[in-house]
Amino acid sequence: MSYRFPLKDAVRHIDWRGDRLRVLDQRLLPRRLRYVDCRSAQDVADATRAMVLRGAPLIGCAAAYGMALAARRGEDLSRAAKTLLAARPTAVNLANAVQYMLEAAKRANGDRPMAMAAAAQRYFETDLRANQTMARLGASLLKRGSRVITHCNAGALATSGLGTAVGMIRYAHYLGKVSHAYPCETRPYLQGSRLTLWELMRGRVPATLITDNMAAHLMKTGRIDAVIVGSDRIAANADVCNKIGTYGLAILARHHGIPFYVVAPATTVDLDCARGDLIPIEERSAKEVVEIFGRPIAPKGARAHHFAFDVTPHDLVTAIVTERGIVRPVDGRHLKKVLG
Amino acid sequence: MSYRFPLKDAVRHIDWRGDRLRVLDQRLLPRRLRYVDCRSAQDVADATRAMVLRGAPLIGCAAAYGMALAARRGEDLSRAAKTLLAARPTAVNLANAVQYMLEAAKRANGDRPMAMAAAAQRYFETDLRANQTMARLGASLLKRGSRVITHCNAGALATSGLGTAVGMIRYAHYLGKVSHAYPCETRPYLQGSRLTLWELMRGRVPATLITDNMAAHLMKTGRIDAVIVGSDRIAANADVCNKIGTYGLAILARHHGIPFYVVAPATTVDLDCARGDLIPIEERSAKEVVEIFGRPIAPKGARAHHFAFDVTPHDLVTAIVTERGIVRPVDGRHLKKVLG
Numbered sequence: 001m002s003y004r005f006p007l008k009d010a011v012r013h014i015d016w017r018g019d020r021l022r023v024l025d026q027r028l029l030p031r032r033l034r035y036v037d038c039r040s041a042q043d044v045a046d047a048t049r050a051m052v053l054r055g056a057p058l059i060g061c062a063a064a065y066g067m068a069l070a071a072r073r074g075e076d077l078s079r080a081a082k083t084l085l086a087a088r089p090t091a092v093n094l095a096n097a098v099q100y101m102l103e104a105a106k107r108a109n110g111d112r113p114m115a116m117a118a119a120a121q122r123y124f125e126t127d128l129r130a131n132q133t134m135a136r137l138g139a140s141l142l143k144r145g146s147r148v149i150t151h152c153n154a155g156a157l158a159t160s161g162l163g164t165a166v167g168m169i170r171y172a173h174y175l176g177k178v179s180h181a182y183p184c185e186t187r188p189y190l191q192g193s194r195l196t197l198w199e200l201m202r203g204r205v206p207a208t209l210i211t212d213n214m215a216a217h218l219m220k221t222g223r224i225d226a227v228i229v230g231s232d233r234i235a236a237n238a239d240v241c242n243k244i245g246t247y248g249l250a251i252l253a254r255h256h257g258i259p260f261y262v263v264a265p266a267t268t269v270d271l272d273c274a275r276g277d278l279i280p281i282e283e284r285s286a287k288e289v290v291e292i293f294g295r296p297i298a299p300k301g302a303r304a305h306h307f308a309f310d311v312t313p314h315d316l317v318t319a320i321v322t323e324r325g326i327v328r329p330v331d332g333r334h335l336k337k338v339l340g
Numbered sequence: 341m342s343y344r345f346p347l348k349d350a351v352r353h354i355d356w357r358g359d360r361l362r363v364l365d366q367r368l369l370p371r372r373l374r375y376v377d378c379r380s381a382q383d384v385a386d387a388t389r390a391m392v393l394r395g396a397p398l399i400g401c402a403a404a405y406g407m408a409l410a411a412r413r414g415e416d417l418s419r420a421a422k423t424l425l426a427a428r429p430t431a432v433n434l435a436n437a438v439q440y441m442l443e444a445a446k447r448a449n450g451d452r453p454m455a456m457a458a459a460a461q462r463y464f465e466t467d468l469r470a471n472q473t474m475a476r477l478g479a480s481l482l483k484r485g486s487r488v489i490t491h492c493n494a495g496a497l498a499t500s501g502l503g504t505a506v507g508m509i510r511y512a513h514y515l516g517k518v519s520h521a522y523p524c525e526t527r528p529y530l531q532g533s534r535l536t537l538w539e540l541m542r543g544r545v546p547a548t549l550i551t552d553n554m555a556a557h558l559m560k561t562g563r564i565d566a567v568i569v570g571s572d573r574i575a576a577n578a579d580v581c582n583k584i585g586t587y588g589l590a591i592l593a594r595h596h597g598i599p600f601y602v603v604a605p606a607t608t609v610d611l612d613c614a615r616g617d618l619i620p621i622e623e624r625s626a627k628e629v630v631e632i633f634g635r636p637i638a639p640k641g642a643r644a645h646h647f648a649f650d651v652t653p654h655d656l657v658t659a660i661v662t663e664r665g666i667v668r669p670v671d672g673r674h675l676k677k678v679l680g
Contacts, residue, residue: 030639182645185629185637187527187551193630193638201639209644211527211629212553213585217621217650220587245553247560251595252588281557289525289551290533292632297525298533299370299541304549305522310557 007170009202013157014053014061016121019072021065023053026157030198040073041066041080048087048094051189055158056232057127060093060267064120067101071116077105089280090241090309092233092270097123127160130265130323131167138168138228138263138321145179146172146225149215152186152243153195154230154263164230164263166199168321173205181207182224184215186243188289188306212245219256227253231264231320237332238314239276240264244307250316259318266322266339276311284308347510349542353497354393354401356461359412361405363393366497370538380413381406381420388427388434391529395498396572397467400433400607404460407441411456417445429620430581430649432573432610437463467500470605470663471507478508478568478603478661485519486512486565489555492526492583493535494570494603504570504603506539508661513545521547522564524555526583528629528646552585559596567593571604571660577672578654579616580604584647590656599658606662606679616651624648 011033013024021038027050028034036052038044044066047053053062063084070080081098088094104119105112142148148169152158155166163170172178181200186192193209200207210218218224227249233241240246240262253260273279286304290296298304320327325338351373353364361378367390368374376392378384384406387393393402403424410420421438428434444459445452482488488509492498495506503510512518521540526532533549540547550558558564567589573581580586580602593600613619626644630636638644660667665678 031636184553185527187525187553190637193642197642198639201642207643209626209629209638209642211584212551213524213527213588214645214647214650216588216591217584217647218645220650244551244557248553248556248588248592251556252591255591255595286549289549292637293635295633295635296371297530297632298549299538302533302537302541302549303547305554305558307554307557310554310560 007162010156010161014058014160016065018117021062021069023047023062025052026054026195027051029194038066039069041070041075041083044069045083045087055153056091056093056230056268057159057164057265058157059088059091060097061124061127061160063094063097064101064123067098068113068116068120071105072113077102088282090232090282093267096267124160127265127267128162131159131162131164133323134164134263134265134321135162135167135171137326138261139172139175139177141261141319141321141326142172142177142226144177146177147180147182147223148178149182149184149218149224149227149249150196151184151192151229151246151249153191155196155199157195157199158230163199164265165228166196168228168263170203170205179206181205182210182218183207184210184212184245186245187212215249216252219252219258224258227258227260229262231262231268232309233273233279234264234269234320234335235273235276235279236271236335237275238317238320238327238330238335240312240314240317240320241276241279241309242312244310247310247312250312254316260316261319261321262317263321266324269335269339271336276313279311281310282308347502350496350501354398354500356405358457361402361409363387363402365392366394366535367391369534378406379409381410381415381423384409385423385427395493396431396433396570396608397499397504397605398497399428399431400437401464401467401500403434403437404441404463407438408453408456408460411445412453417442428622430572430622433607436607464500467605467607468502471499471502471504473663474504474603474605474661475502475507475511477666478601479512479515479517481601481659481661481666482512482517482566484517486517487520487522487563488518489522489524489558489564489567489589490536491524491532491569491586491589493531495536495539497535497539498570504605505568506536508568508603510543510545519546521545522550522558523547524550524552524585526585527552531583555589556592559592559598564598567598567600569602571602571608572649573613573619574604574609574660574675575613575616575619576611576675577615578657578660578667578670578675580652580654580657580660581616581619581649582652584650587650587652590652594656600656601659601661602657603661606664609675609679611676616653619651621650622648
């Protein structure tokens, strides 16, 4: 990284051990640091589906290591690829990582397991460098002392390290450009309160938690200068799929004349997907809505929706920050120009 | 009520016993039905502050009975009034009820305690009749088979009975005009999942719970025909103060061209308050945001905002339904015309 930016607070949340991938169980944060060992592609897929690990870029990194584990065990790589791809439908980073590893397998001469492990490591390091570049580029968009809202967790925990939206916020805070961050708690999984606030507090960024439904009031009362979020998939027309609630925040930001920034690496862009409404939106179990920590918060037999993501049309997005440059204005043409 | 509308599912959530007011502890719903006896104005104020009972119209009814209890105990009525008024700052129904009871005290000849108890009962019954009228008027606004979002709990539990927004939804469902209701869970207190969904399920209204941040996605995907909410205070210019999250819903409804209805009795209107931004917004303990059922959901030492209400500018409201008529278009002139 070209700037001095100490991150002594980082937790080793994904750790390649040669014969296994050790991942932090993010479901238990911030109360407990428990690690889970994945010894096969199936283990990685299970951990991904169960949200032991989450965050589009991290899901990609873990899938790359999952493919390396499959190679190590001499498993059929196309079957391993299928297993991993079936874990979660929305984040395209997963598909991109698996594709990257299948191509690495084709190119491998000699020791294929070793070559695959090296490829997974390269994928991981590429993501880390991308985050560093996005943090630098993104910070340039902000005025001094900005007060920002973020949603879900697009932090170190969601990526190889540093993070996308939170990486930008942390670096901007380091430069004096962010004075306060407001993470939305992000129901139902509470990634904002459990993960993002935890990262911000460890990084000494002044932060105040809000419930998702407080964002509009904060904007109206002049407390917010920008909204900064990550993404799980960006379509070719620059529509942005991200954690449920993001689309609503974009509408609120537009209503109040507040810029709305998306920070995501090139691996999140899916040029094969023409528009946002073609992105599959994962529907998870209603149980994750009607229970909190296993305790019911709704009547017995309650029905609930659990859409895990939504799509923000590109015209509500002020800029998309990628490691290859800033997309602005946000449309398909400029997206392709920056990524081309 | 002029129409046959069975409400066999109603719970006795406020019960005047002559020497005490028995109220259902709404904090424990839907898991437990526990009742609390209030024997003085102080008891009623304490129960109000602690949210044993909540909902602007119900807070008004309870305060009326609290004044009757003060009269029964021979307490100083202006001191009792102060105690009650200090319980919660935002809902103007509280002030209106106390004022109503002070005037009843002035008029009382002979047995003042008996006159005050009768006045409180009249206040309660007036609210119930208002709810019935609003349900009828409100239902006239909806097309057959409407799918509606509601927020917080503006139901029987929030009022003398039947409810404001939920009363309208239930009656409209009875007429075939509501086919499905989506209560937002309403963080942090979860009135939507704990109370509104419970009322809707008991009343056999098809209902699916959503987290607050899912509303925009439902609107975008064509699943919502109207948003219907209650109010804690309506200013003279027709700005609407209601549970935090209401303002955001109004912006989302406007963005998607969906009507946004407010249902509230005349006791919720504060003509002495010129504009919405002059309404005091209660800020409650951060603890209610960072803990759920006493279990932490955020890191130790986390800061959080807990704005309990927000204000929706009148121009985002399609119509206000009162028992005296429908205010439409929504502005100060038409509000005064309907209430005058």
